[in-house]
Amino acid sequence: MQYAAMQQSAEGDSLGQVITIAQQKGGAGKTTLAVNLAVGFARQGKSVGLMDIDPQGSAGRWFMTRLETMADPGLEFSTASAWGVPYECRKLAERCDIVIIDTPPKADSDLRPALRAADLVLVPVATSHLDLWAVEAVLQLAEREGKSTLMVMTRARAGTRLAADVAAKLAEMQADVARAPMANRIVYAETLGQGKAAIETARNPAHDEVAALVAEIDLALRGV
Ligand SMILES: Nc1ncnc2c1ncn2[C@@H]1O[C@H](COP(=O)(O)OP(=O)(O)OP(=O)(O)O)[C@@H](O)[C@H]1O
Ligand SMILES: [Mg+2]
Numbered sequence: 001m002q003y004a005a006m007q008q009s010a011e012g013d014s015l016g017q018v019i020t021i022a023q024q025k026g027g028a029g030k031t032t033l034a035v036n037l038a039v040g041f042a043r044q045g046k047s048v049g050l051m052d053i054d055p056q057g058s059a060g061r062w063f064m065t066r067l068e069t070m071a072d073p074g075l076e077f078s079t080a081s082a083w084g085v086p087y088e089c090r091k092l093a094e095r096c097d098i099v100i101i102d103t104p105p106k107a108d109s110d111l112r113p114a115l116r117a118a119d120l121v122l123v124p125v126a127t128s129h130l131d132l133w134a135v136e137a138v139l140q141l142a143e144r145e146g147k148s149t150l151m152v153m154t155r156a157r158a159g160t161r162l163a164a165d166v167a168a169k170l171a172e173m174q175a176d177v178a179r180a181p182m183a184n185r186i187v188y189a190e191t192l193g194q195g196k197a198a199i200e201t202a203r204n205p206a207h208d209e210v211a212a213l214v215a216e217i218d219l220a221l222r223g224v
Helices: 030-043 058-069 082-095 109-116 129-144 161-172 186-193 205-221
Strands: 017-021 048-052 076-079 098-102 120-126 149-156
Touching: 017 030, 017 082, 017 205, 030 048, 030 058, 030 098, 030 120, 030 149, 030 186, 030 205, 048 058, 048 082, 058 076, 076 082, 082 098, 082 109, 109 129, 120 129, 120 205, 129 149, 129 161, 149 161, 149 205
Parallel strands: 017 098, 017 120, 048 076, 048 098, 120 149
Antiparallel strands: none
């Protein structure tokens, strides 16, 4: 894992760090991971900006729902087209400690600006071989941009043969995999529709899961 140095803005202030979430396979859990990490980092006292560059606008819908139900969403939000990413991302990074970019299910040249802006690229892999086969494309693009990547197992069903098989195949790949998985839990799906994160509901196993993932990503961002 490479050391992601904190950049400086033109005024000399430090810029926040950028996490881009990418995976060509649709439905892998990119948006779910993005919003839960955003709230997870915010809960730790970090200022967080969430950016949606997916034309489907799922993270945007989540944020608008949040605005309708909460006086203070606790996060900043912005959208951009692929080519607008550098400008919008920089604006958010000037104000926020952490910027999280949710991307469309693609691995083509449109994804490049979001990868280029990243200090760390997270690649969610839902527990399926289809997801596993799709990771190569994003890993290659990220490597071409010289970016550190971390794969995150999502929708994991602990104890199943499929989960063990996918985990074993991930381990064989020359890529870092987060120790903390995001299990398949209905609370993630339910809270997404309410404009909330899973840690914003009554105590449930997702609380520890997201905290572990945030801690691990924090270390990765600091190059530890
Ligand atoms: N860990 C999880 N546990 C249970 N359900 C999940 C989990 N992660 C995602 N889901 C559900 O799976 C579906 C797809 O998730 P999500 O929208 O986050 O994927 P995505 O990769 O962003 O999809 P797209 O490629 O279309 O942008 C949603 O219905 C979501 O609620
Ligand atoms: Mg999405």
